[in-house]
Ligand SMILES: [Zn+2]
């Protein structure tokens with residue numbers, strides 16, 4: 406059995422990134438997508454995913470490939486929409502109640518468009534103190550610029566310019582680093598700064 410590739414990645418997608426999702430009506434009809442490729446759109450499982458460049462041709466084979474979202478396919482085959490999640494929390498940007506987490510669908514689509522227009526940078530810098538909101542410090546094309554943005558933000562928040570040391574969170578991989586600051590007595594303490602690479606590439610199959 407063949408395996409279908411997941412939808413292209415986006416930091417603003419909410420659908421399971423390891424699966425291929427079908428798009429909610431009116432976008433999805435036998436693999437023909439009306440929403441332009443590379444944009445963020447509502448899926449049949451009521452999440453948001455990126456429209457692939459090449460829609461899968463469902464009519465080409467009688468056997469469905471592996472890797473499809475079962476909720477999407479059940480919706481698509483039986484024509485019954487997945488139940489909507491409750492409007493759980495206000496959007497961080499526009500305050501609209503949303504079922505899509507910290508950002509509503511409209512703000513996610515807008516943010517995805519700007520991320521795409523910037524060439525889909527893959528490194529995110531954040532400040533994550535743990536007890537309060539995470540501060541998004543931008544998407545960057547390289548770990549060096551992500552670290553520079555994190556350091557610049559950190560120094561703005563502190564009167565002292567502490568040196569930062571970056572440690573891999575997953576040793577042996579190049580995806581995720583956390584910073585410690587060096588105190589004046591030479592000890593280290595967490596700076597709560599993190600840089601992470603968005604996994605995957607922007608090429609769709
Ligand atoms: Zn789905």
Ligand SMILES: [Zn+2]
Nearest residue numbers: 496499509512
């Ligand atoms: Zn919003």
